[in-house]
Amino acid sequence: MVKVTTISRSFGDHQVLDRVSFDVRPGRMTGFLGANGSGKTTTMRIILGVLAPHGGSVTWRGEPVTQSVRQRFGYMPEERGLYPKMKVGEQVVWLGQLHGLSLDEARANTARLLEQLELADRAGDKLEALSLGNQQRVQVAAALVHDPDVLILDEPFSGLDPIAVDTVLAVLRERASAGVPVLFSSHQLAVVERLCDDLVIISGGAIAASGAREELRAKHGAARFELVVDSDAGWLRDHPGVRIVDLDGPRAVFDLAEANGSRTDQQVLAAALSRGGVRSFAPVVPSLYEIFKEVI
Amino acid sequence: MAGSFASATRLVAEREVKSFLRMKGTWIGLGVILVLLFAGAILPTVFAGGPDKVAVVGQDAARVLTGTGLEVREVGSVAAAEDLVRSEEVEAAIVPDTTGDSASGVRVVALDDQPTSVVAALATAPPVDLLEQSAVSKDERQIVIQVFAVVFLMFAMGGAAIAQGTVAEKQTRIVEILVSTIPVRAMLAGKIIGHAVLTLGQMLVIAIAAPIALSIGKHTDLLSIVAPALGWFVPFMALGFVLLAAIWAVAGSLVSRQEDLGSSMGLVMILVLGPYFAVSFFADNATVLTVLSFVPFSAAVAMPVRLFAGEAQLWEPLVALGVLAVTVVLIVLLASRVYSGSLLQTGGKVKLTRAWAASSTP
Numbered sequence A: 001m002v003k004v005t006t007i008s009r010s011f012g013d014h015q016v017l018d019r020v021s022f023d024v025r026p027g028r029m030t031g032f033l034g035a036n037g038s039g040k041t042t043t044m045r046i047i048l049g050v051l052a053p054h055g056g057s058v059t060w061r062g063e064p065v066t067q068s069v070r071q072r073f074g075y076m077p078e079e080r081g082l083y084p085k086m087k088v089g090e091q092v093v094w095l096g097q098l099h100g101l102s103l104d105e106a107r108a109n110t111a112r113l114l115e116q117l118e119l120a121d122r123a124g125d126k127l128e129a130l131s132l133g134n135q136q137r138v139q140v141a142a143a144l145v146h147d148p149d150v151l152i153l154d155e156p157f158s159g160l161d162p163i164a165v166d167t168v169l170a171v172l173r174e175r176a177s178a179g180v181p182v183l184f185s186s187h188q189l190a191v192v193e194r195l196c197d198d199l200v201i202i203s204g205g206a207i208a209a210s211g212a213r214e215e216l217r218a219k220h221g222a223a224r225f226e227l228v229v230d231s232d233a234g235w236l237r238d239h240p241g242v243r244i245v246d247l248d249g250p251r252a253v254f255d256l257a258e259a260n261g262s263r264t265d266q267q268v269l270a271a272a273l274s275r276g277g278v279r280s281f282a283p284v285v286p287s288l289y290e291i292f293k294e295v296i
Numbered sequence B: 001m002a003g004s005f006a007s008a009t010r011l012v013a014e015r016e017v018k019s020f021l022r023m024k025g026t027w028i029g030l031g032v033i034l035v036l037l038f039a040g041a042i043l044p045t046v047f048a049g050g051p052d053k054v055a056v057v058g059q060d061a062a063r064v065l066t067g068t069g070l071e072v073r074e075v076g077s078v079a080a081a082e083d084l085v086r087s088e089e090v091e092a093a094i095v096p097d098t099t100g101d102s103a104s105g106v107r108v109v110a111l112d113d114q115p116t117s118v119v120a121a122l123a124t125a126p127p128v129d130l131l132e133q134s135a136v137s138k139d140e141r142q143i144v145i146q147v148f149a150v151v152f153l154m155f156a157m158g159g160a161a162i163a164q165g166t167v168a169e170k171q172t173r174i175v176e177i178l179v180s181t182i183p184v185r186a187m188l189a190g191k192i193i194g195h196a197v198l199t200l201g202q203m204l205v206i207a208i209a210a211p212i213a214l215s216i217g218k219h220t221d222l223l224s225i226v227a228p229a230l231g232w233f234v235p236f237m238a239l240g241f242v243l244l245a246a247i248w249a250v251a252g253s254l255v256s257r258q259e260d261l262g263s264s265m266g267l268v269m270i271l272v273l274g275p276y277f278a279v280s281f282f283a284d285n286a287t288v289l290t291v292l293s294f295v296p297f298s299a300a301v302a303m304p305v306r307l308f309a310g311e312a313q314l315w316e317p318l319v320a321l322g323v324l325a326v327t328v329v330l331i332v333l334l335a336s337r338v339y340s341g342s343l344l345q346t347g348g349k350v351k352l353t354r355a356w357a358a359s360s361t362p
Helices: A040-047 A088-098 A104-117 A134-146 A162-177 A189-195 A215-222 A235-240 A262-274 A288-293 B004-022 B025-048 B059-065 B078-086 B116-121 B137-160 B158-171 B174-181 B184-216 B220-253 B257-282 B286-292 B297-308 B315-342 B350-360
Strands: A001-012 A014-024 A029-032 A058-059 A071-074 A151-152 A181-185 A198-203 A206-212 A224-229 A242-248 A250-257 A276-281 B053-056 B073-074 B092-096 B106-110 B128-130
Touching: A001 A040, A014 A040, A014 A198, A014 A206, A029 A162, A029 A189, A040 A181, A040 A206, A058 B116, A071 A134, A071 B174, A088 A104, A088 A134, A088 B174, A104 A134, A104 A162, A134 A151, A134 A162, A151 A162, A162 A181, A162 A189, A162 B092, A181 A189, A189 A288, A198 A215, A198 A288, A206 A215, A206 A288, A206 B158, A215 A288, A224 A262, A250 A262, A262 A276, A288 B092, B004 B025, B004 B059, B004 B184, B053 B059, B053 B078, B059 B073, B059 B092, B059 B106, B073 B220, B078 B092, B078 B106, B106 B116, B106 B350, B137 B158, B137 B184, B137 B220, B137 B297, B158 B174, B158 B220, B158 B257, B174 B184, B184 B220, B184 B315, B220 B257, B220 B297, B220 B315, B257 B286, B257 B297, B297 B315, B315 B350
Parallel strands: A029 A181, A029 A198, A071 A151, A151 A181, B053 B073, B053 B092, B106 B128
Antiparallel strands: A001 A014, A001 A058, A198 A206, A224 A250, A224 A276, A242 A250, B092 B106
């Protein structure tokens, strides 16, 4: 487990991180959410030792993260960069060696990864000859070539088309299920919603919420339901404890005033059944966007 | 991980060498140097100036010279002839022999060097008197200075590639991956070693080509002149290169784009070109040359020259090497701090003080 404990950092007078703490658990994809300038990249750079924190610590398996530990991390910086004039395959092999692999291991891993990322036929091309999307895939390969113990990815999906997102996602999922903690930031909430097991939401340099995605949903979601009946659902307006969000003929979306009332929602259902057929009655799970808006 | 610093350094050095060898510019540059070398060695022979000029005094001398093809200037007295030799208007003077040990009845007077071509032109070789006695002739000394200065200049300018490579890494942002993977000092060390190997390689090519060019141009004597000073030149050269390479790397790390490199390279250019011109201009000034031979940036040229001319005691190069070595250690330490402090700062030009303050070794 990667444990980030009360890290702070400022640039000049501007405090960018204020006692940020969270965990990245092994075998899980942790989504790191925050608006632009909220401190995501700074946090990731500190985890990677590229920046020094002004207080706080980062540990991996209970030990401080040193240079040799970090060599086993995989990192995809927000500002992408590889050597434009170096051949794709050669470059990934070189980075693998730099991460401590032998030449043979680096070659084998590079071949496997380029195959998985559908880049095998471009291995002999210079990086600059590839499209931006393909360069992005090479960047993924560069972060994964050494079978890292920990993966830290800053906006790994930006700039990828939907198919490429799936390809990259499959590769990341495979690593996570092998027990690697994966932390990735994104501002594309829909993507994060689909991928992450855990969530860390940062706002203005402080952690606004963190935990398992489902727990956060349960905690932050309002008690919202959708009801579809055979006839008009207008009677709901007068039902005690119901606040209508959206009403359209037989379909209604509403919040229940008392969030603790499983009894209340059953009363609404009973009332609906007494008026005729019920086609659908279900809780509405809040989207990440709603959680996000609520906590920041 | 034991040895990870060494292997990171080696990998960085290898990559520098490989990518440098793949650039067209590398080969074009080397080609231009070789062409200049051959042109410089061969063309003067092809377009050699007129015959050597000699001053002559008396009838015997004029007789000896008939049919030699030398350009003759007759003067009235031995003193007048010696003046012409001193002012280097003539190669040598041929004067009547007064001691009686010359078969042809004449002696040859020259400044400080055997006038080989003049003596060879005469039917019998008369004795030669030199007006100024010195272990090394001025010409030889000038040649050694030029050879060392140019070689050093090439080495030093070779370091500019380090600055360019460093900016390229900042500009393409790969620097962030590198910094998160290996120690910054390994990056710096790898770059310096890689480029030292490259520059040495180019020197080797030139060292092989030079004798060929010189023998085509019939200047083989030059080689035997320079050779004795080479032994001292090598250690000074090697340390001098590391010194400048570290400074080049800092120059590169201070800016974020190739376009801005000029502004930070200016100072390094002064450090490289300054010693070159200083040693060339003050070659005749023993005091200045002595000072220059102890200043770390010019020692690599000035000290071997003084040693070659026999003007330096044995302790002097040892002290100068010591001063140079200490400077190298200090500069490399300072450079690696500034380098790591400025490497991740992008935007405009990084101020030295800011780079220094930003550096922290996690």
